[in-house]
Amino acid sequence: MPDIVKITDLRKAYADGFEALKGVSLNIREGEILALLGPNGAGKTTLISTVCGITTGTGGSVTVGGFDTVTEYRGARSMIGLVPQEINLEPFEKVISTVRFSRGLFGKPKDDAAIEKILRQLSLWDKKDSQIRALSGGMKRRVLIAKALAHEPRVLFLDEPTAGVDVELRRDMWNIVADLKASGVTIILTTHYIEEAEAIADRIGVIAHGELLLVEDKDKLMSRMGKKQLVVQLTQPIDAIPASLASDALTLSGDGHALIYSYDTRAERTGITKLLSDVAAAGLVLSDLETSQSSLEDIFVDLVKEDAA
Amino acid sequence: MNWIAVKSIYAFEMARFFRTITQSLISPVLSTSLYFVVFGAAIGSRIQEVEGISYGAFIVPGLIMLSVITQSISNASFGIYFPKFIGTVFELLSAPVNFIEIVCGYVGAAATKALFIGVIILITAFFFVDITIQHPIWMVTFLVLTCISFSLMGFIIGIWAGNFEQLQLVPLLIVTPLVFLGGSFYSISMLPPVWQVISHFNPVVYLISGFRWAFFGSADVPIVTSLFAIAGFTALCLAVIGWIFRTGWRIRQ
Numbered sequence: 001m002p003d004i005v006k007i008t009d010l011r012k013a014y015a016d017g018f019e020a021l022k023g024v025s026l027n028i029r030e031g032e033i034l035a036l037l038g039p040n041g042a043g044k045t046t047l048i049s050t051v052c053g054i055t056t057g058t059g060g061s062v063t064v065g066g067f068d069t070v071t072e073y074r075g076a077r078s079m080i081g082l083v084p085q086e087i088n089l090e091p092f093e094k095v096i097s098t099v100r101f102s103r104g105l106f107g108k109p110k111d112d113a114a115i116e117k118i119l120r121q122l123s124l125w126d127k128k129d130s131q132i133r134a135l136s137g138g139m140k141r142r143v144l145i146a147k148a149l150a151h152e153p154r155v156l157f158l159d160e161p162t163a164g165v166d167v168e169l170r171r172d173m174w175n176i177v178a179d180l181k182a183s184g185v186t187i188i189l190t191t192h193y194i195e196e197a198e199a200i201a202d203r204i205g206v207i208a209h210g211e212l213l214l215v216e217d218k219d220k221l222m223s224r225m226g227k228k229q230l231v232v233q234l235t236q237p238i239d240a241i242p243a244s245l246a247s248d249a250l251t252l253s254g255d256g257h258a259l260i261y262s263y264d265t266r267a268e269r270t271g272i273t274k275l276l277s278d279v280a281a282a283g284l285v286l287s288d289l290e291t292s293q294s295s296l297e298d299i300f301v302d303l304v305k306e307d308a309a
Numbered sequence: 310m311n312w313i314a315v316k317s318i319y320a321f322e323m324a325r326f327f328r329t330i331t332q333s334l335i336s337p338v339l340s341t342s343l344y345f346v347v348f349g350a351a352i353g354s355r356i357q358e359v360e361g362i363s364y365g366a367f368i369v370p371g372l373i374m375l376s377v378i379t380q381s382i383s384n385a386s387f388g389i390y391f392p393k394f395i396g397t398v399f400e401l402l403s404a405p406v407n408f409i410e411i412v413c414g415y416v417g418a419a420a421t422k423a424l425f426i427g428v429i430i431l432i433t434a435f436f437f438v439d440i441t442i443q444h445p446i447w448m449v450t451f452l453v454l455t456c457i458s459f460s461l462m463g464f465i466i467g468i469w470a471g472n473f474e475q476l477q478l479v480p481l482l483i484v485t486p487l488v489f490l491g492g493s494f495y496s497i498s499m500l501p502p503v504w505q506v507i508s509h510f511n512p513v514v515y516l517i518s519g520f521r522w523a524f525f526g527s528a529d530v531p532i533v534t535s536l537f538a539i540a541g542f543t544a545l546c547l548a549v550i551g552w553i554f555r556t557g558w559r560i561r562q
Binding site: 052053054055056073074075076077078080082084086088089090091092097100101102103104105106107108109147 | 311313314316317318320321324328391392395396397399400401402403404405406557561
């Protein structure tokens with residue numbers, strides 16, 4: 001897929017000298033879901049705000065659909081929809097009027113059929129004449145998405161779309177994102193929730209201290225950086241790892257009931273067969289075997305720790 | 310020009326006005342009626358004619374200007390401050406619109422609302438006093454220019470304001486005194502000479518004088534001077550707004 005958003009050496013420094021973005025370069029492919037992960041203050045929202053025109057960058061460039069966001073801002077912004085982190089809506093407006101307003105603001109002529117389609121897609125059609133203040137938090141988030149989609153953008157930025165929402169609504173939001181992707185919209189979302197990125201993203205970007213630490217396909221990232229562990233449960237606890245198992249680089253669990261073996265799935269030999277033979281030879285009796293793989297969260301924590309170090 | 314965006318902002322702001330149409334109309338009509346009762350009937354009956362015009366009729370242009378100026382400022386300042394306050398300004402900043410389009414939408418709506426109220430007050434005045442408008446086209450011209458220029462000023466105040474107190478600060482502490490001391494209820498020629506000179510530094514004097522001339526054919530300052538004053542004020546406000554959007558002052562980080 002061609003790149004629809006190209007961010008080149010984007011910088012943002014404030015008057016007090018604080019650098020929120022330190023030369024971020026990132027290309028986003030058309031039709032993908034890119035999740036930007038990062039701790040608080042990493043620069044995720046600044047990056048989105050700068051691309052969307054809310055914040056002015058102090059260096060670098062951004063193009064959306066080939067349009068420079070500064071010199072050809074009309075073309076670039078017409079292609080972008082933004083769902084902010086905060087629920088910023090006029091409380092006394094009706095759902096349908098605020099969505100119509102958003103469409104008009106982006107220069108699109110009135111089209112009730114298009115608005116109806118969006119509201120139905122987001123299960124808001126029944127609430128179209130309700131005042132925003134009468135809606136639940138989840139419905140308000142849907143209204144924000146409807147407003148962002150009102151001008152039929154090709155790129156949608158979702159800034160922490162599920163921050164502070166319950167599990168059911170979060171999964172509901174993931175389904176909406178999946179539907180949007182299926183309709184051809186490119187989605188960039190920032191999130192604190194690793195499981196969210198793991199569940200819906202095609203690619204993962206990790207940002208910390210204003211720098212993009214990596215961008216990689218989710219599956220490749222997890223396979224490259226993911227560690228796998230084999231936990232050997234013992235019928236009887238032991239005080240220390242037998243000397244005959246010293247070469248297997250094992251760790252003993254706190255209660256002495258399990259031996260933990262870390263291995264690389266991509267290695268030619270995992271060493272599992274040898275380990276099991278060594279364990280049997282050492283006279284230990286197994287009660288169970290269990291394997292686990294490190295999650296994206298573990299990978300993320302490792303990356304951010306490395307960056308801080 | 311993104312005219313669809315201008316129309317959308319304008320319609321959105323006007324919808325807010327029409328949602329509260331009763332309060333929007335009753336308040337100015339009531340306050341104007343009170344002015345006529347107090348200054349026109351109670352006090353005005355004891356005041357001689359001013360420049361050959363009954364005092365009740367003399368204060369009509371000043372009363373209209375008083376309401377139009379305050380309404381223009383409050384409508385425009387609230388119109389742009391409210392999105393800043395509740396955070397919806399992000400939508401304006403990320404939309405494919407330039408500052409001229411944003412200003413046309415917000416200031417156009419604020420000026421329309423003020424114009425609407427100005428006309429309502431004029432109609433109300435006909436119930437209390439006998440007035441004729443000698444230069445109706447100029448009257449409309451001055452009224453429209455005042456609505457636009459003070460809406461521009463209100464827009465600047467709305468962008469500058471960081472909280473609701475600041476939103477009220479300039480209208481209460483600067484604009485209201487300038488309007489009251491600008492000859493709303495008297496002719497500048499009635500003041501002692503030194504205050505006449507000081508009054509000429511008050512820009513509102515030129516507006517009210519020009520507007521009163523359109524009604525009665527007499528003015529405190531030459532009509533051309535009034536026109537230049539309002540044109541200059543409008544240009545100044547436009548220049549300030551242009552600078553605000555170029556630099557992003559108080560709206561874009």
